[in-house]
Amino acid sequence: MKARVYVSIKPTVLDPQGQTICSALNGLGHKEIASVRQGKYFEIGVSEETSRDSAVKILDEIARDVLSNPVIENYRVEILD
């Protein structure tokens, strides 16, 4: 089973890396770009014996405890098949 976990910085938290990318794009002539925020993205393979329900539970736990910092980041889990 394949899953994807997306981790993004909460909207209330400053993202200097994204702001730098935004200024760089504006400087390169892409004036249409108003904002950029950078996040992380994980493609996770789960062993086939795991049921979908337990995969959802495990991945939620992993995303919360290991892949993200819940104080400043949001996460989203997507099961593919």
Add this chain to the structure above:
Amino acid sequence: MKARVYVSIKPTVLDPQGQTICSALNGLGHKEIASVRQGKYFEIGVSEETSRDSAVKILDEIARDVLSNPVIENYRVEILD
């Protein structure tokens, strides 16, 4: 208009960072996790005057030329509204 750009390492390219996360998760007791690959994720705000068609064109150009390295990475652009 909001858009998302996902950049992931091509399947044929080694991802030591993902392998390290996978071993760490296995070590923490999550034996169900078979593989992890890490990518990048950008949330991009495009100015409202830009039409959807030209936004798609601009974002594809930005994803190819600035946000990813096409030699080792794939990208995917998603327009939200």
